[in-house]
Amino acid sequence: MTQPTLNRRAMLQTLGNGFGGLALSAMFGGDEVRGADAKLVNGGLRGIPHFRPKAKRVVQLFMAGAASHIDLFDYKPDLVKHDGKPSDFGEKVEAFQNGLGPWMRPVWDFKPYGQCGKLLGEPVASLGDCVDEIAFVHNMVGKTGVHSQSTYLQATGFQTPGFPGMGCWISYGLGSLNDNLPTFVVLPDHRGFASNGPKNWDSAFLSAQHSGTVIYPGRNPPIADLVPSRGGTFINAGEEAEAQALLARLNGLHATARADDARLEARIRSYELAARMQLAAPEALDLSREPAHVLKLYGLDHGRTSFDAEINAVEETDYFARKCLVARRLLERGVRFVQIWSGNDNGFPRRNWDSHEDVRRDHGPLAQGMARGAVALIQDLRQRGLLDDTIILWTTEFGRMPSSQGGKGRDHNPYCFTNWLCGGGIRGGIAHGPSDQWGYKPADREHPTTVYDVHATILHLLGIDHERLTVRHNGIDRRLTDVHGHVIREIMA
Amino acid sequence: MFVRRALPWFAMVAIVASSTVSPSSAVANDDPSFERDVAPILQRRCLECHGPNDSPNGPPKGKLSLSTWSAASLGGESGPAIVRGKPAESLLLEFVRHDADGKALMPKNREPLTPAEVATLERWIAAGTAWPENHVLRDRKFDGYRWWSLEPIVRPAVPEVAASADLPSANPVDRFIREKLQEKGLSPSREAAPAVLCRRLYYDLIGLPPTPEQIDAFVSAYRKGAENAYTALVDELLASPHYGERWARHWLDVVHFGETHGYDKDKPRENAWPYRDYVIRAFNEDRPYARFVEEQLAGDVLYPDTRDGNEALGFIAAGPWDLIGHAEVPETKTDGKIARHLDRDDMVTNTIQTFASLTVQCAQCHDHKFDPITQEDYYSLQAVFAAVDRTTRSYDVDPAVAKRRVELTSTIAAIGGRQQELEKEISRAAGDALPAIDREIAALSKSTAGSERKSEAYGYHSAISAQQDVVKWVQVDLGRSLALSAIALHPCRDNFNGIGDGFGFPLRYKVEISDDPNFKTGVVRPANYTEHDVPNPGILAQSAAAGGKSARYVRVTATKLAPRKNDFIFALAELTAIEADGKQATPQTGQAIHVTSLDTIEASPRWRRTNLVDGYYPGLEVVDPGKLAALTKRRAAIAAEAATPQQRLEATDLARRKASAEADLRKLRPQQSCYVAAVHTGTGAFRGTGPDGGRPRPIFVLARGNVSSPGKEVRPGTISAVRDLPSRFDLSPDANEAERRAALARWLVDRRNPLTWRSIVNRIWQYHFGRGIVETPNDFGRNGARPSHPELLDWLAAEFRDGGVFVDAQSIKSLHRLIVTSHAYRQISGQAAGGRGQREPESLKIAQSIDAENRLLWRANRRRLDAEALRDSVLVLGGKLDRTMYGPSFRDFVIDKPQHSPHYEYHLHDPNDPKSHRRSVYRFIVRSQPQPFMTTFDCADPSMQVDRRNESLSPLQALTLLNSGLTVTMAEHFAARLEATTSGTTANRIARGFYEASGRAPTAAELDELTKFAERHGLAAACRVLLNLNEFMFID
Secondary structure (H helix, E strand, O other): OOOOOOOHHHHHHHHOOOOOHHHHHHHOOOOOOOOOOOOOOOOOOOOOOOOOOOOOEEEEEEEOOOOOHHHHOOOOHHHHHOOOOOOOOOOOOOOOOOOOOOEOOOOOOEEEEOOOOEEEEHHHHHHHHHHHHEEEEEEEOOOOOOHHHHHHHHHHOOOOOOOOOHHHHHHHHHOOOOOOOOOEEEEOOOOOOOOOHHHHHOOOOOOHHHOOEEOOOOOOOOOOOOOOOOOOOOOOHHHHHHHHHHHHHHHHHHHHOOOOOHHHHHHHHHHHHHHHHHHHHHHHHOHHHOOHHHHHHOOOOOOOOOOOOOOOHHHHHHHHHHHHHHHHHHHHOOOOEEEEEEOOOOOOOOOOOOOOOEHHHHHHHHHHHHHHHHHHHHHHHHHOOOHHHEEEEEEEOOEEOOEOOOOEOOOEEOOOEEEEEEEOOEOOOEEEOOEOOOOOOEOOOOOOEOHHHHHHHHHHHOOOOOOOOOEEEOOEEEOOOOOOOOOOHHHEO | OOOOOOOOOOHHHHHHHHHHOOHHHOOHHHOOOHHHHHHHHHHHHOOOOOOOOOOOOOOOHHHOOOOOHHHHHHOEOOEOOOOOOOHHHOHHHHHHOOOOOOOOOOOOOOOOOOHHHHHHHHHHHHOOOOOOOOOOOOOOOOOOOOOHHHOOOOOOOOOOOOOEOOEOOOOHHHHHHHHHHHHOOOOOOOEOOHHHHHHHHHHHHHOOOOOHHHHHHHHHHHHHOHHHHHHHHHHHHHHOHHHHHHHHHHHHHHOOOOOEOOOOOOOEOOOOHHHHHHHHHHHHOOOOHHHHHHHHHHHHHHOOOOHHHHHHHHHOOOOOOOHHHHHOOOOOOHHHHHHHHHHHHHHHHHHHHHHHOOOHHHHOOOOOOOOOOOHHHHHHHHHHOOOOEEEEEEEOOOHHHHHHHHHHHHHHHHHHHHHHHHHHHHHHHHOOHHHHHHHHHHHHHHOOHHHHHHHOOOEEEOOOEOOOOOOEEEEEEEEEEEEEEEEEEEOEEEOOOOOEEEEOOOOEEEEEEEOOOOOOOOOEEEEEEOOOOOOOOOOOOEEEEEEEEEEEEEEEEEEEOEEOOOOEEOEEOEEEEEEOOOOEOOOOOOOOOEEEEOOOOOEOOOEOHHHHHOOOOOOOOOOOHHHHHHHHHHHHHHHHHHOOHHHHHHHHHHHHHHHHHHHHHHHOOOOEEEEEEEOOOOOOOOOOOHHHOOOOOOOEEEHHHOOOOEEEEOOOEOOOOOOOOOOEOOOOOOOOHHHHHHHHHHHHHOOOOHHHHHHHHHHHHHHHHOOOOOOOOOOOOOOOOOOOOHHHHHHHHHHHHHOOOOOOOOOHHHHHHHHHOOHHHHEOOOOOOOOOOOOOOHHHHHHHHHOOOOOOOOOOOOEEOOHHHHHHHHHHHOOOOEOOOOOOOEOOOEEEOOOOOOEEEHHHOOOOOHHHOEOHHHEOOOOOOOOHHHHHOOOOOOOOOOOOOOOOOOHHHHHHHHHOHHHHHHHHHHHHHHHHHOOOOHHHHHHHHHHHHHOOOOOHHHHHHHHHHHHHHOHHHHHHHHOOOHHHHEEO
16 A cells, blocks of 8 residues: 555556556566566566476366266276165265265266277267377365365365465466456356356455456456446547547646656556557457357357257357357467356256256266367367467366265265366376276375365476465465475376 | 574573583583473474474474484484484484574574574583483473563653654654654655645545535635644544444454355345444444454443444454355264364454454464464364354344333233232132143143144245235255155144134145246146135145156145135145155255245244244144143133132233233334344254354364364463463353353453554554554564564554553544644655645655655655545545445345345446445445455455455556446536536536546646547546546545
8 A cells, every 4th residue: 555666666566467567568678578488578476487387378177066077087987887786985974965875887988089098988078089188187185075165275275265266376476478468367157157256266365456357258348347338328439549548648747746656657557558458358259250160170160049948068068169269369369377167156957067966967068068168279279389388277176976866966076086187288198196996085095186286286387386476464475275285297298 | 484583582692602612511510401401492492393293283293203202212204313422323413403504404494593502402412311201392482482562562651852843743653753764864754735634634534535625625724723724624534424434444354344155155144234334333433442342252241232232243253154064064064064163263363363463373273383372272262152153143223122122021021920920829729620620731731742842833824915816836845856656735723813724725726846946847736726716624634646756846836825804825834745655755964955935924933934844733733622622711710710809800900911011012123133143043954052052062172173183172262472361261161152252352452462452553553554563464473574663553552552641542533633643644645745846855865765665654655545435436526425324235236046146246237226326335245246346446355354455556447447337427427417516617617526536626737638628528528537537546
């Protein structure tokens, strides 16, 4: 709240490292531009990256409601063999809804793909084309089977609200790669937020510009307040430019008389940058100029304008793959972190991965749509040379139980689930950390993989030592990985 | 991370000693004593990490324990730590010895041992390494711990600073500030211009802009007599009701007040607002601080039957709450334990951080790494809150009504007592006849004893309808799809109103089952009586075959309602679903069967939806109602015969008086309810401690904070590091749980507790200057900042706590007055702040180079409007601010899907909705979906304790202020208001608008540019520019 004096660093910090870095750097002679890469434009923290990064960008695919590892990615022949027999975990199990019915086989058949021969369940078969580039982690463990706490944990590294999302930390540490779009973009499921809503990408104690910016590609406006609200009928395009110029002059007079306060000049610049985003964002989100073969790649050539009432694969593909295509366009234009959500909160009819009732009914279409979008994104990034320095992380809240919940559904399994990673710095074609014979817990219970490890690894690939990216808040040096986290060397190229 | 410790008192001695004593020169009679010399070093410096295996800090690091001789000599992963008599072979010495840079391997990340300490250890080992058998060492790192915030407050003398031309002020604040400035060769800046001071005071004290008239009046008064005009304005603003609104908001930041639960299914708290109103009222009434603290922690026990004593408890419940972790997971499950542990953690953190500025929450998994707070201290604080949950409490807002309620209740009880006596007298007169018949009745009733409580719970009852042909439905969610063979409906019997059997049973109805909660798809209809009226079944169960069809939901729809005297209803006592195997469908463990309906009267306990599945229905008893009625009648006849005329008269009179008192009671203004911390009495997973009589849950020290590893049970208590006060509360084991909270409140407000008083004066200071004397108001520990003016802080704390010449004891308003009348506060905020066109003085540049961050306050700080002040000002300029105080919060969103997970849709809100034009402090605060406008401007996040807001500047702020519904709408209203109220030319209107927004008249050039713009594009467009001016956003 105090006013910084005329000081380059203070001013950069004041404006933060939204998409404002370039203009400020240029204004001050550009010595904040670091590294040989001219596209790495601005003000992350001094001293970061800590070491040579392998990647610059991240896409996080987040499956809300908890996707089943054993029906999609982690094949368990023992479940086929013992299908329908009473489950026996060899120990007392606390399940969220007491879903400890008989063992239930994967609801789909698995087939091998790629040179690595990775077995994939039928709905995610399309990922088979890229499986040699993917590292699966099958021994992920969570902390609780409660949706909200688990979503927080995977999104922010803490079970409770009040902590910045991973994208916020990366924005804070590395700054932006562009000068006209946000650093961290969130593409929510348009049917509703997941548990905790925007708190999953909130900047918490980091300043507000590190929050994820929500974009709804189909909505008008796609970004809140990008254009004047409907009430502003008195505003026309010609006037808008003149208004901005007048504002800049008046604010300039005010700032000149107070040249010892860098914030005033920074605020003038923030209006210029806003104007730039008003031009850049609609262009970035305009899919109409994508050629037919790209639309086909993403499964967006279905020609449908409306969908059936029941959950179905065409519709789910349209939703998820469209976000993936938007993500690619944003990454190309220098957005550093894109988070794509699949699934809303736990309403009915179910449009999320929380398949207590029927795995086949809900997981089927959701997984087909997700896999189609994800594989298209990987291939599209690859053909544009962006895959080498873009990390893709597929994650969810927790897994699902190998036993049935009496019927066709599965209960929560916070004791074991799967993540997969792909792209910049990731070693493909491997499966790290097996789960046990049922997919109930890690095979080696002493050495599971946690979200802290995944976060530490992603930061590492971005050139950040996760133990050194800290912010003191209420007396504690906070970091994304709390007091935990080990870089998973085994999945790195 | 390396953390610098306070230099221990012994360090000086040690450095001297090390230069004269070398290990080789040690002589036998000078050998260190283990108890006196060696053990304290190990306990203070080593045992935190290398304690016994059962240490609360976890197993020893590197598997090395130094707690006993056998453990130390056995050693850890690196080998034996100490070899008797052999310093050269003892790894301990190798690890603690300094290298060339004065650093050592151990203690890790801490200041190394002093050379003297190392020498002592070396001599002790060389001299035979005496360590008495069974002498167990434990961690004593906090012994003799000294830290500024924990030292008693000793009122410092006000520095004697010679008065001078640039310091005419006698204000003690200025003398302390001046002393520090002089030390650095700095001098204060001159006083800002009166118009600047006026705007600064308005925003600082009431959070609203002054009108041009208010500025002009102040400037002219100031010219006549600056001091009088200034103090008069300060007093006027402190007396304004808007003062409380402004300063309550600061407090609400700190206590992380919100009006939804947060987490999953972020449900609204409909009645959290009374706490917000309490805080506003307390600030406006200048509540003595000790009482303010006491009310918020234990108002129910310290100030019972007062409105504030109830509403203030909203403090404990202010933070987020995991609904699912409580309502769907019982305390017997691990996830349920975690949810309740986190819940208490939030209460403890909120309390200690808010009132004592320490980060006690860091001691959850181990002793605090930096501050003298043990893990046991932390859990003893959890024990203070072990009985309460976040829940709703009812109370009378008006103390007179509360008093009347108590009177009436006791009157009714007294009459009841007399009625019983009279009954006994009559009974004695009647001889054997009555006891005999009573025995008969008792025998008959015994068989129904179990159902007595439940028989109060009649069933589900729809809202009352004026028409009979209205469709109403009630629906049961079995939790999962089940194969059902039949559905049974049990009609009601309403004894209360004497209506009798079959009460409310519809004339026409149907029974349906489905997996779709909306009954749009897959509907099976076991019964359909919608074509013809059915006879009333009395209390006979009505069964419908479901044919083994699977369904999760059962719905009964009445298409023709049951008649009452003047209206129509639908009621049912019980709905039972029978599974295919003939079993009654029951909820899954830890779950409740949910009942929903089109509408309901919910008149607990008799009528509520949950009664539909409570397992009770009339006819369940085996009692013969006819026989019971006959007996009751006969008993009344016998009693009437036995009574004297006087007794009969008295009985009539008592009954009349009782009925009258009961009627009066019903006429009282209904009780208000407030979301607070209290003993909760619930059912299902979230039962609270109410069913156990409010007995606190046992609290254990949790190893590594893990709920599955409980250790020692702890008593209620608090931090032990405040030396003058006992840290464990002396309460009898059966003391009411509220006594625990009262004890904590008393500990906090004890004048010997230095934390409390330093904490509050520092917070108040911070909101005036933008930075606290301690920059980290929530952390006075070693990870926090050190005070920039420690003597000033202590002087203010003592003056505030005890009262003095300048501050009334515990009066926040008089503390404000002292601070804002200081010269330090009235200085210019920097270049040009005193008036336009002035050149930057050389002295400013020098000051910049010495203290660029202005820690020593050689000038004031220019402040950006915070989110609330900004939004309120936009409404003021639009002429739309509704100054109504208090009451339920306004909602600037539309709730979608309220039944399940509410979606808070801000973009659907109409910015012209006048309900939303109240001050921002009355905004309904949603945790999961923060309000976009406010959040963009850094409003406090209600999920974390915010002691100091971020101040960011971003392009998103520019977009928000240019384009949001609020600003474009208000720009138009701003223009319309100027058109309506300011006569003359466009230039007149622009000049007026500019003055309102910025606090000064525009220059000719500014006026000219804006006027031309307005003439081309309209006044509204120009007003939109005004709302985006830097000068509007910043206060000089």
